[in-house]
Amino acid sequence: MKTMYWKDDLLYLLDQTILPREEEYLVCGTYQDVITAIKIMVVRGAPAIGVAAAFGMAMASLHGEDMEKAATEMKNARPTAVNLSWAVDRVITSDDPVKEALLMYEEDMETNRRMGKHGATVIDDGDTILTHCNAGALACVDYGTALGVIRAANEEGKNINVICDETRPVLQGARLSVWEMQQENIPVKLIVDGAAGRLMQEGQINKVVIGADRVAKGGIANKIGSLMVALAAKRFNVPFYVAAPRSTFDEENSIHDIEIEERDPGEVLGFAGCQAAPIGTEVRNPSFDVVPSDLITGIITEDGIVDPF
Numbered sequence: 299m300k301t302m303y304w305k306d307d308l309l310y311l312l313d314q315t316i317l318p319r320e321e322e323y324l325v326c327g328t329y330q331d332v333i334t335a336i337k338i339m340v341v342r343g344a345p346a347i348g349v350a351a352a353f354g355m356a357m358a359s360l361h362g363e364d365m366e367k368a369a370t371e372m373k374n375a376r377p378t379a380v381n382l383s384w385a386v387d388r389v390i391t392s393d394d395p396v397k398e399a400l401l402m403y404e405e406d407m408e409t410n411r412r413m414g415k416h417g418a419t420v421i422d423d424g425d426t427i428l429t430h431c432n433a434g435a436l437a438c439v440d441y442g443t444a445l446g447v448i449r450a451a452n453e454e455g456k457n458i459n460v461i462c463d464e465t466r467p468v469l470q471g472a473r474l475s476v477w478e479m480q481q482e483n484i485p486v487k488l489i490v491d492g493a494a495g496r497l498m499q500e501g502q503i504n505k506v507v508i509g510a511d512r513v514a515k516g517g518i519a520n521k522i523g524s525l526m527v528a529l530a531a532k533r534f535n536v537p538f539y540v541a542a543p544r545s546t547f548d549e550e551n552s553i554h555d556i557e558i559e560e561r562d563p564g565e566v567l568g569f570a571g572c573q574a575a576p577i578g579t580e581v582r583n584p585s586f587d588v589v590p591s592d593l594i595t596g597i598i599t600e601d602g603i604v605d606p607f
């Protein structure tokens with residue numbers, strides 16, 4: 299299953315809101331359709347929303363839309379992942395938006411494979427690797443960032459086990475990362491988010507590999523829960539790696555400048571349409587954490603493993 303594809307000037311997005319129960323594509327015919335799909339997380343994950351936004355901008359150009367207005371609306375769809383504005387800027391300054399979006403689509407796949415190869419050098423035979431959220435093929439065009447590193451190590455014949463945090467409240471770990479690992483026949487176990495520290499304390503995790511929505515001065519932003527994983531990893535001496543392509547780097551800004559998306563309280567109040575908390579409960583639902591550089595062992599990029607800056 300492809301995360302997305304472009305056919306006859308339409309963008310087909312694998313609907314991640316209903317995976318793994320159903321495997322269906324949502325068809326986007328306008329840039330506004332793409333904005334809605336990004337907002338409601340039909341497509342999600344920093345590289346994937348970047349490429350989807352690029353195709354959205356390509357549609358805006360094909361339809362003769364006001365490109366500046368479309369670009370502003372697109373960039374505001376989700377604020378935290380820097381790939382979104384990076385992709386929009388790249389497409390609107392190109393001579394041929396469709397060609398540029400298709401190029402970004404191809405580049406994403408190539409980048410992830412290169413990142414996987416570099417990342418696999420820090421994975422040992424027999425490792426058990428913890429990952430958080432979904433930084434897999436579904437968060438990209440294909441292969442994945444953090445799960446790309448795991449895929450590459452597996453392809454090299456290393457025996458690895460994967461532990462996925464379920465990743466409340468949207469369950470990207472339980473629904474998406476577990477599904478991807480099962481498709482590859484890579485041994486995988488699911489834990490609740492709060493069990494990560496316990497498993498590290500028991501010495502059952504050898505490495506943590508996660509993705510990022512933005513790499514900035516002083517650290518990275520990634521899915522909520524990443525900070526607690528990083529703190530536990532530091533405490534129990536577990537190497538903590540972040541896999542992120544250069545398109546996720548924001549060298550202009552610091553982690554203090556990153557806008558953290560606050561999502562719908564309904565995501566936290568219950569599950570699958572069932573309210574769990576008392577009616578009227580107040581909620582905070584920040585969707586991302588900021589992990590400071592001192593908790594990060596290395597950042598795996600397509601050009602090699604670098605220190606956080």
Ligand code: MRU
Pocket residue numbers: 342343344345430431432433434437443470508509510511520521522585
């Ligand atoms: O809110 P999402 O599902 O779009 O968030 C994505 C993440 O934070 C992932 O953890 C991922 O590591 C970053 S994208 C490869």
